[in-house]
Amino acid sequence: MATEFTLNGKPARADVDPQTPLLWVLREGLSLTGTKFGCGKGLCGACTVHLDGTAVRSCSLPVSLAAGRSVTTIEGLGKDGGLHPVQQAWIEANTPQCGYCQSGQIMSAAALLATNAKPADADIDAAMSGNLCRCGTYPRIRRAIHRAAELMTPAGAVTEVQP
Amino acid sequence: MNRLDRRGFLKVAGVAGGGLVLGFGLSGCGEKAPWPNLESGVLQPNAFIQVRADGAVVLTLSKIEMGQGAATGFATLVAEELGMDPLAIEFGFAEPHKDYGDPEFQLMITGGSSSLKGAWQPLREAAATVREMLLQAAAASWNVAPGECLAEGGRIRLRDGSRDAGFGEFAVAAQALPVPASVTLKPASEWTRIGKHDARVDARAKVDGSARFAIDVQLPGMLTAVLLRCPHQGGSLQGFDAARAVVAPGVRQIVACAGGVAVIADGYWSARSAAQLVEVQWDKGPLASLDSAGIAREQSRRLDHETGKVVREEGKRSATAPARQLKAEYHVPYLAHATMEPMNAVASITGDRAEIWAGNQAPDVLQGLVARVLGIPPANVTVHTTYLGGGFGRRLMVDFCLEAVLVAQAAGAPVKLIWSREDDTQHDYYRPSALARMTADIGPDGALLSVEGRLVAPSIYALMMKDVAPAMMPQWMPAGIMKPVAALVRGNDPTLDEGVSGLPYEVPYLRVEALEYDPGIRVGVWRSVGHSQNAFFAESFIDELAHDLGEDPVAFRLKRLAAGSRHARVLQAAADAASWGKAGPGRVQGVALHESFNSVVAEVVELSVTDGKARIERVVCAVDCGTVVNPDVVRMQVESGVVFALSAALHGEITVREGAVQQDNFDSYPLLRMNECPVIEVVLLSSDAAPTGIGEPPTPPLAPALGNALFAATGARQRKLPLSLG
Ligand code: FES
Numbered sequence: 001m002a003t004e005f006t007l008n009g010k011p012a013r014a015d016v017d018p019q020t021p022l023l024w025v026l027r028e029g030l031s032l033t034g035t036k037f038g039c040g041k042g043l044c045g046a047c048t049v050h051l052d053g054t055a056v057r058s059c060s061l062p063v064s065l066a067a068g069r070s071v072t073t074i075e076g077l078g079k080d081g082g083l084h085p086v087q088q089a090w091i092e093a094n095t096p097q098c099g100y101c102q103s104g105q106i107m108s109a110a111a112l113l114a115t116n117a118k119p120a121d122a123d124i125d126a127a128m129s130g131n132l133c134r135c136g137t138y139p140r141i142r143r144a145i146h147r148a149a150e151l152m153t154p155a156g157a158v159t160e161v162q163p
Numbered sequence: 164m165n166r167l168d169r170r171g172f173l174k175v176a177g178v179a180g181g182g183l184v185l186g187f188g189l190s191g192c193g194e195k196a197p198w199p200n201l202e203s204g205v206l207q208p209n210a211f212i213q214v215r216a217d218g219a220v221v222l223t224l225s226k227i228e229m230g231q232g233a234a235t236g237f238a239t240l241v242a243e244e245l246g247m248d249p250l251a252i253e254f255g256f257a258e259p260h261k262d263y264g265d266p267e268f269q270l271m272i273t274g275g276s277s278s279l280k281g282a283w284q285p286l287r288e289a290a291a292t293v294r295e296m297l298l299q300a301a302a303a304s305w306n307v308a309p310g311e312c313l314a315e316g317g318r319i320r321l322r323d324g325s326r327d328a329g330f331g332e333f334a335v336a337a338q339a340l341p342v343p344a345s346v347t348l349k350p351a352s353e354w355t356r357i358g359k360h361d362a363r364v365d366a367r368a369k370v371d372g373s374a375r376f377a378i379d380v381q382l383p384g385m386l387t388a389v390l391l392r393c394p395h396q397g398g399s400l401q402g403f404d405a406a407r408a409v410v411a412p413g414v415r416q417i418v419a420c421a422g423g424v425a426v427i428a429d430g431y432w433s434a435r436s437a438a439q440l441v442e443v444q445w446d447k448g449p450l451a452s453l454d455s456a457g458i459a460r461e462q463s464r465r466l467d468h469e470t471g472k473v474v475r476e477e478g479k480r481s482a483t484a485p486a487r488q489l490k491a492e493y494h495v496p497y498l499a500h501a502t503m504e505p506m507n508a509v510a511s512i513t514g515d516r517a518e519i520w521a522g523n524q525a526p527d528v529l530q531g532l533v534a535r536v537l538g539i540p541p542a543n544v545t546v547h548t549t550y551l552g553g554g555f556g557r558r559l560m561v562d563f564c565l566e567a568v569l570v571a572q573a574a575g576a577p578v579k580l581i582w583s584r585e586d587d588t589q590h591d592y593y594r595p596s597a598l599a600r601m602t603a604d605i606g607p608d609g610a611l612l613s614v615e616g617r618l619v620a621p622s623i624y625a626l627m628m629k630d631v632a633p634a635m636m637p638q639w640m641p642a643g644i645m646k647p648v649a650a651l652v653r654g655n656d657p658t659l660d661e662g663v664s665g666l667p668y669e670v671p672y673l674r675v676e677a678l679e680y681d682p683g684i685r686v687g688v689w690r691s692v693g694h695s696q697n698a699f700f701a702e703s704f705i706d707e708l709a710h711d712l713g714e715d716p717v718a719f720r721l722k723r724l725a726a727g728s729r730h731a732r733v734l735q736a737a738a739d740a741a742s743w744g745k746a747g748p749g750r751v752q753g754v755a756l757h758e759s760f761n762s763v764v765a766e767v768v769e770l771s772v773t774d775g776k777a778r779i780e781r782v783v784c785a786v787d788c789g790t791v792v793n794p795d796v797v798r799m800q801v802e803s804g805v806v807f808a809l810s811a812a813l814h815g816e817i818t819v820r821e822g823a824v825q826q827d828n829f830d831s832y833p834l835l836r837m838n839e840c841p842v843i844e845v846v847l848l849s850s851d852a853a854p855t856g857i858g859e860p861p862t863p864p865l866a867p868a869l870g871n872a873l874f875a876a877t878g879a880r881q882r883k884l885p886l887s888l889g
C-alpha cells in the first residue's frame with residue numbers, strides 16, 4: 001500500500017509496508033542518506049527529521065503516519081540549495097567531528113529555533129538532550145545555536161551580542 | 164628487557180607481512196599513476212599530491228577521517244607549502260598501497276594518535292616538491308630565474324607582482340621536469356596557515372548531509388543483510404529454524420554464515436523484522452559460566468596469589484622500615500566504543516575479485532584479511548574507505564567487514580551488512596576490565612618512601628596479533644602460526660601498565676608489576692588504550708597520597724616534577740587557568756596530570772554540590788602537544804576527549820552474564836548528553852617541537868580529576884569506575 005506525503009517540498013510516494021519506519025523509506029527507498037541510523041529506538045536522535053515543522057525521530061515513526069503531511073530532511077533544510085542559518089552557524093563554530101550525528105543535531109536545532117527565536121541554555125538542554133554525539137561536540141552545538149539565533153534575527157531588530 | 168612498545172608491536176606485524184617497506188618513493192611523473200586511488204593526474208611526483216590540468220590540487224589522505232581532523236591537518240600542511248587555502252584542496256582517502264604506510268607502523272593504520280606526527284615531515288616535503296616543480300616550470304616559461312617566482316594565494320607569481328598564473332598552467336611542463344632530490348621547507352617564521360588555520364575541510368559536507376559514510380553506499384542490485392550472532396562470547400550456532408522468517412516480505416535468503424545466521428533482504432527493515440522470526444539455538448560455549456562478579460573475583464585472586472612481570476623498578480627501597488603504608492585498590496569495568504555509526508560494510512564479489520566499502524582504520528589490513536578469507540590475491544581486493552561515523556579504535560578491527568564479504572559471497576550479490584545498535588554494543592572489542600593495587604610506604608618523618616603498583620588486565624596486543632596479523636602474512640602460511648607470535652606478545656604488552664609504569668614523579672623507589680589475566684571477553688584498543696584505566700589508578704592514588712600527607716594536590720605533584728619540565732609547565736598552566744586553590748564559592752576542584760602518545764595533559768574538574776549531589780560545572784585542560792597545526796581542531800579534540808571520558812566516568816559499564824554482554828542500546832549503555840556537558844576550557848601551551856598526539860591524550864586524566872574533585876567535595880574516595888555524583 002502506497003503512502004503519499006510531501007518531502008522537501010515535493011510530492012513523494014512510498015510503496016512499502018505502512019509500518020516501515022520513515023527512516024528506511026528515506027534512506028533506502030528515496031536515497032536521501034543524510035538522515036542517519038543510530039539506535040532504532042528513539043534514543044539517539046541521529047534520525048531526526050521535521051514532520052510539519054516539528055522534530056521527530058524517523059526511526060520510530062511508521063511511514064503511514066507521514067501520510068498527507070510534510071517531511072523535511074537535512075537535504076531540504078536550506079532554501080534553494082543554500083545553507084540554512086543553522087548550518088552556517090554550525091560551520092562557523094567548527095562543530096562537526098565525525099559528522100554522523102550532525103544531521104539530526106541540526107534538524108533538532110532548526111526546529112527549536114523555529115519556535116524559540118532566542119533560546120536560553122536551559123532551552124537548548126531541553127531541546128537537544130535527545131541527540132547524542134559520541135564525538136562530544138556539545139559545547140560547539142550550544143555555541144552554534146546561539147549564533148544561529150543571531151543570524152536568524154531579522155535585520156534591524158535589536159540583538160544582544162552573545163558573550 | 165625485551166618489551167614491545169606500540170611501534171615494536173606493529174613492526175612485528177609488518178615483518179610478519181614479509182616486510183612492508185615504508186615507501187616515500189618519489190616515483191616518476193607523467194605515466195599512469197602507480198597509486199590505485201588516483202586517476203592519472205598531470206603532475207604527481209609522489210603518492211600524496213597531484214595537480215590536475217585544471218589547476219586543482221588533489222590530496223590523497225593516507226589516514227582516515229573519523230572526526231579527529233586529520234583531513235584538515237594534512238590539508239593545512241600541504242597548503243602551507245603550496246601557498247594556498249586549505250579549503251581549496253580536494254581530498255580523498257587512499258586505497259591500500261605501501262606508499263601510504265604510517266612511517267612508524269608501516270601499515271595504513273590510523274591509531275595511536277600518530278597521524279599528524281607521522282605526516283609532519285613527509286607530507287610537507289611532498290608538497291614542497293610539487294611547489295618547486297611548478298616554480299621551475301613557471302620560471303622557464305616566463306624566462307626568469309626560479310628564485311623570482313613564488314607560490315602564494317593559490318597561484319604562481321613573480322615576486323615583483325607583475326605576473327601570475329594558476330597552478331594548472333604549469334602542470335604539464337612541470338611533469339617533464341626531474342623530481343628534485345631535496346627540497347627546503349618553509350621556515351616557521353613564514354608560516355601563515357600552520358598554527359592559524361581553523362576551518363575544517365570536511366565541515367560543509369557534514370552539515371548538509373552529503374558526507375558519505377559506508378552505511379550510505381548504494382550499489383545496483385545491492386541487498387541488505389543483518390546477522391544474528393551468538394550472544395555468548397566464544398559460543399556457536401547449533402541450529403536454526405527460519406520457516407516463518409523466510410516467507411516474510413522482502414526476504415531473499417536466510418543462511419548460516421560467518422558463524423551466525425544471515426538474513427538477506429531487499430532492505431534493512433525487512434531484514435531486521437524477519438530476523439526476529441528466526442528461531443536460533445546457540446551453544447553457549449566455553450564462557451557459559453562467566454560473569455562480571457566472577458571476573459572481579461579472579462582478578463583479585465591473581466593479585467593475591469600470583470606474581471607478574473616487573474615492568475618498571477627504579478630507585479632504592481628504603482633501608483629503614485616504613486612507619487606506615489597507604490594502600491588502595493581500584494577497579495574499572497569493560498567499556499564499549501559505541502561509535503554513533505553502528506558497524507556496517509558493503510561488499511561486492513565478482514569472480515576472483517572483491518570490492519569493499521567500509522569506514523575502517525586499517526585499509527591494508529582489511530585488504531589482506533579479505534584476500535585470505537576469499538583465497539584470492541590481495542591485489543584483487545579493492546578497499547574504498549569512506550568517512551567513519553566514529554572510530555575510537557573500534558574500526559581498527561575489521562570483523563564486520565569480513566562478515567559482509569562472507570554474506571555477499573553467500574548471497575551471490577552485493578550486500579550491505581548493517582549491525583543494529585544492540586549488535587554493536589554486544590559484539591565490540593571492549594576496553595578491558597582491570598584491577599590495580601597501589602601501595603606507598605611512608606617514613607616515620609612523614610616522607611614518601613616508595614610507590615608500588617600491581618596491575619592485572621588482559622593483553623590487548625595478543626588478541627590483535629591473532630586477529631590482525633594474518634592479513635600481512637603470505638597466504639601459504641596458515642593463520643594458526645600467529646598463535647606462537649601472540650604468545651610472544653603476551654607478557655610483553657605495554658597496554659597492561661602504560662600510564663602507571665610511566666609515572667612522572669620522582670619518588671625514592673618505584674615498582675610496577677603487571678599480571679595478565681584474560682577472562683576470554685574480546686578486548687581491543689579504546690581511545691587511549693591502557694592509559695584509559697591506568698591514569699585513573701595512578702592519578703587517583705597520587706591524590707590520595709597528597710591528602711594523606713596533608714599536602715595540596717598540585718603542590719605535591721609539582722614538588723616531584725623537575726622544575727620547568729613539560730609536565731610541570733602543563734600542570735601549572737591548568738592550575739593557573741582554573742584559579743586552583745581559589746575556586747569560587749560553593750565550588751570544589753580536583754586535578755590530574757597524565758602523559759600519553761607523547762603529549763602531556765592536565766585537567767582540573769570543578770564541581771558544585773547541592774543537596775549532596777555534585778554537578779560538574781567546568782573542566783579546564785592544559786595541553787602540550789608540540790606544534791599546533793590547527794588550534795581550533797586541537798581544542799575540538801580536547802573537548803571530544805573530555806566528553807568521551809565523562810561518558811565513561813559517569814555511565815560506562817559493560818557487564819557480562821553467562822559470557823554474554825548485558826547492555827544493548829543507549830538506555831542500558833548511556834552516553835553523556837547535552838544537559839550533562841560542562842563548560843570545557845582549553846589552554847594550549849606553545850611549543851616548537853614537532854606535533855605529538857591529540858586524539859587520545861585528553862581522555863585519560865579526566866576520570867581521576869573527577870574522582871579527586873568528588874573526594875574534595877564529599878570526603879569519600881571512589882575507587883571504582885563509573886563514579887557516582889551522589
Ligand atoms: S536512530 Fe532514531 S533515535 Fe536513534
Ligand code: FES
Binds near residue numbers: 097100102
Ligand atoms: S560528530 Fe561524531 S557523533 Fe557527533
